[in-house]
Amino acid sequence: MTDYQAVLDRVIDHIEPLRFQGKVANYIPALAEQPLGQFSIAIQTTDGQSYYAGDMSARFTVQSVSKVMTLTMALQRYGDELWQRVGKEPSGTAFNSLTQLEFENGVPRNPFINAGAIVTCDALYSRLGAPIHTMLEHYRAQSGNDKVKINKRVAQSEFEHRYRNAAMAYLMKSFGNFNNEVEEVLWSYFNYCAIELDSLELAKTFSYLSNQGYCQQSKQQLLSAKQTKQLNSLLFTSGLYDAAGDFAYRVGMPGKSGVSGAIIAVLPNEFTVAVCSPGLDKVGNSVAGIAALEFLSEELGTAIF
Ligand SMILES: NC(=O)CC[C@H](N)C(=O)O
Numbered sequence: 071m072t073d074y075q076a077v078l079d080r081v082i083d084h085i086e087p088l089r090f091q092g093k094v095a096n097y098i099p100a101l102a103e104q105p106l107g108q109f110s111i112a113i114q115t116t117d118g119q120s121y122y123a124g125d126m127s128a129r130f131t132v133q134s135v136s137k138v139m140t141l142t143m144a145l146q147r148y149g150d151e152l153w154q155r156v157g158k159e160p161s162g163t164a165f166n167s168l169t170q171l172e173f174e175n176g177v178p179r180n181p182f183i184n185a186g187a188i189v190t191c192d193a194l195y196s197r198l199g200a201p202i203h204t205m206l207e208h209y210r211a212q213s214g215n216d217k218v219k220i221n222k223r224v225a226q227s228e229f230e231h232r233y234r235n236a237a238m239a240y241l242m243k244s245f246g247n248f249n250n251e252v253e254e255v256l257w258s259y260f261n262y263c264a265i266e267l268d269s270l271e272l273a274k275t276f277s278y279l280s281n282q283g284y285c286q287q288s289k290q291q292l293l294s295a296k297q298t299k300q301l302n303s304l305l306f307t308s309g310l311y312d313a314a315g316d317f318a319y320r321v322g323m324p325g326k327s328g329v330s331g332a333i334i335a336v337l338p339n340e341f342t343v344a345v346c347s348p349g350l351d352k353v354g355n356s357v358a359g360i361a362a363l364e365f366l367s368e369e370l371g372t373a374i375f
Pocket residue numbers: 133134135165166184228235260263327328329330354
């Protein structure tokens with residue numbers, strides 16, 4: 071049996087020289103306060119075991135990792151119909167790029183860039199009575215912590231600085247690819263991004279991705295095995311924006327990152343791993359986080375290839 075705990079302990083030594091590298095996201099004041107140097111990592115295995123190392127008292131907002139849950143919930147309600155409104159191709163551009171959206175007539179390349187996530191939020195908004203509450207309940211049930219909260223200061227601050235995301239949403243509306251009030255959908259999107267977890271809760275929340283769509287905490291089949299495979303494939307090609315190819319090469323697992331420094335990665339039928347360290351590289355991915363996942367996959371010798 072793999073000694074995951076020993077590997078995670080070695081991860082901590084490995085990333086030590088990198089903890090203070092990169093820059094904390096500073097596009098909103100509430101995120102800029104995250105302490106550079108913080109690091110935590112957790113694994114939730116498909117046989118229900120939890121392992122963790124680093125500063126587990128650190129709580130962080132999920133940011134773009136939330137796009138995976140939004141997509142999951144939209145797929146539950148729309149199935150393949152959703153792909154009429156958002157594509158499945160890697161973007162090769164920054165997560166908040168506007169130009170591609172104009173060229174491609176308001177249909178975002180994939181659900182993990184901001185425009186794609188926002189249009190997915192719009193689809194979900196049409197089908198949920200209380201979108202923010204419903205989302206929070208999902209995280210609570212799936213993370214196994216019924217006290218999970220939204221960091222309202224982060225959500226509010228994102229909303230106050232929403233201009234670029236609002237521009238994307240209005241552009242999509244001008245192309246007829248947006249059904250609800252832009253400001254209301256953006257408020258839900260920012261609240262989803264501002265859900266606050268620790269690394270183990272994050273690994274548990276997304277454990278269904280390694281477990282053929284079944285969540286052991288909430289005891290729900292969230293997606294079919296086929297949909298889970300499809301979602302993991304999309305994460306592999308697009309989960310890390312314009313660095314997706316580099317991440318695939320170094321880590322060999324599907325993954326999703328966020329500007330808080332959180333990253334999840336999935337080894338199907340084995341485990342979901344979550345890491346958080348706020349120092350970001352130029353494209354907005356955690357420096358120590360990616361290094362940790364690269365080291366983990368080398369040490370375990372079990373990437374998907
Ligand atoms: N890459 C990210 O994590 C971006 C999420 C952030 N809340 C935004 O919309 O700008």
